[in-house]
Amino acid sequence: MNNIKKQLYRLVGAILVGAYLERHFRRNTxxxxxxxxxxxxxxxxxxxxxxxxxxxxxxxxxLRFPNYQPPFWVFNSxxxxxxxxxxxxxSTYWYRTLLTREYITTATAATTATTATTATTxxxxxxxxxxxxxxxxSIDSLSNCEDEKKLPSxxxxxxxxxxITGSGTTHTYLMRLAIQRGWRPVCLNRRGLADKLxxxxxxxxxxxxxxxxxxxxxxxxxKNTKFVxxxxxxxxxxELINFLGTSGSECGVNAAxxxxxxxxxxxxxxxxHKQYPLVDRLLxxxxxxxxxxxxxxxxRQSNAMAVEACTHATSIHEFIQAHVPFTGAANRQQYMVRSxxxxxxxxxxxxxxxxxxxxxxxxxxxxxxxxxxxxxGGVLLLRTSEGxxxxxxxxxxxxxxxxxxxxxxxxxxxxxxxxxVEEF
Numbered sequence: 001m002n003n004i005k006k007q008l009y010r011l012v013g014a015i016l017v018g019a020y021l022e023r024h025f026r027r028n029t030x031x032x033x034x035x036x037x038x039x040x041x042x043x044x045x046x047x048x049x050x051x052x053x054x055x056x057x058x059x060x061x062x063l064r065f066p067n068y069q070p071p072f073w074v075f076n077s078x079x080x081x082x083x084x085x086x087x088x089x090x091s092t093y094w095y096r097t098l099l100t101r102e103y104i105t106t107a108t109a110a111t112t113a114t115t116a117t118t119a120t121t122x123x124x125x126x127x128x129x130x131x132x133x134x135x136x137x138s139i140d141s142l143s144n145c146e147d148e149k150k151l152p153s154x155x156x157x158x159x160x161x162x163x164i165t166g167s168g169t170t171h172t173y174l175m176r177l178a179i180q181r182g183w184r185p186v187c188l189n190r191r192g193l194a195d196k197l198x199x200x201x202x203x204x205x206x207x208x209x210x211x212x213x214x215x216x217x218x219x220x221x222x223k224n225t226k227f228v229x230x231x232x233x234x235x236x237x238x239e240l241i242n243f244l245g246t247s248g249s250e251c252g253v254n255a256a257x258x259x260x261x262x263x264x265x266x267x268x269x270x271x272x273h274k275q276y277p278l279v280d281r282l283l284x285x286x287x288x289x290x291x292x293x294x295x296x297x298x299x300r301q302s303n304a305m306a307v308e309a310c311t312h313a314t315s316i317h318e319f320i321q322a323h324v325p326f327t328g329a330a331n332r333q334q335y336m337v338r339s340x341x342x343x344x345x346x347x348x349x350x351x352x353x354x355x356x357x358x359x360x361x362x363x364x365x366x367x368x369x370x371x372x373x374x375x376x377g378g379v380l381l382l383r384t385s386e387g388x389x390x391x392x393x394x395x396x397x398x399x400x401x402x403x404x405x406x407x408x409x410x411x412x413x414x415x416x417x418x419x420x421v422e423e424f
């Protein structure tokens with residue numbers, strides 16, 4: 001028995017040493033994609049944004065030479081995301097009592113927000129989007145945290161758009177790391193995630209009209225802030241693009257980070273259930289629970305057929321199609337006009353960083369659009385070989401998070417070079 005134990009220990013030791021050496025000497029294939037600013041006078045209206053990106057890269061070498069290194073024992077994307085989920089749940093358990101939740105009723109802010117939303121160059125972007133009802137929107141912050149209380153009134157704001165079923169409660173890990181670097185984080189929760197729905201209207205990809213109401217409220221509350229950054233994670237990244245693209249120069253955001261986006265949601269998840277059936281089932285279960293099961297009686301009164309279609313959806317792609325009647329759109333085409341980020345990305349007027357991983361099992365690498373960064377000024381794309389889906393654990397014990405660190409590097413670089421919204 002002792003010999004068997006010795007052999008087992010040797011085997012485990014050899015595996016750990018091999019994993020360490022592989023990590024330590026691995027070839028870095030992470031890369032940066034962006035459109036350099038013109039060398040001569042250019043009539044391209046996006047030139048000022050291209051200069052912002054170039055200046056941010058000069059200010060932050062970590063962005064010029066990305067090199068994400070997971071712990072040596074995190075040797076595939078599945079371990080990475082499991083580690084992340086454990087850290088997320090641990091943070092939620094310890095810090096949820098420090099959260100403060102504030103509510104805004106959409107009806108009280110509808111007139112101002114609708115006016116701002118429709119003041120865009122793309123009238124079609126408002127179809128099925130400006131929903132004037134009496135649903136509560138919630139905003140989470142760690143205002144009970146002692147470190148947050150010590151921040152000056154001028155502290156930069158970090159507006160967080162959460163994941164497909166996330167809220168401030170599940171994003172305390174990000175909020176804590178932001179506070180440690182001097183940011184005041186605020187999580188803008190989508191309808192149906194932090195609380196049950198008040199009305200029968202919801203959108204799993206977020207609604208830019210709601211986001212506008214939340215952003216205006218936060219900016220009014222923190223008038224002395226010196227800089228406003230925004231980050232969107234996973235599904236929140238789509239909401240980020242939709243909001244910034246339809247708001248244009250009126251977005252109120254100086255710079256933003258689009259983290260692990262799926263890009264074209266009309267097609268991004270068509271084959272997802274075939275490639276990663278387990279992940280698709282888990283996501284679908286959570287989405288159905290949050291939006292349908294927790295609100296089933298009210299939703300049935302509004303549209304029983306749509307409830308049945310959502311309940312019987314067998315994939316995330318099917319659910320997105322089935323829930324269209326609850327989004328305020330008249331049909332699937334109108335929904336995509338409103339909610340597909342690829343319809344609004346060119347309306348963005350502030351510098352944006354996109355982060356994608358080649359081993360992401362949700363936002364698949366074949367959907368990544370290098371052309372957005374190569375051909376249009378103002379977009380910086382970081383493509384890492386590893387990172388899984390928003391996991392990006394780093395440090396010897398996996399306690400760090402490359403995604404959060406790099407996002408704050410970008411936003412702090414943008415603040416340092418006085419990046420801002422450009423009007424064109």
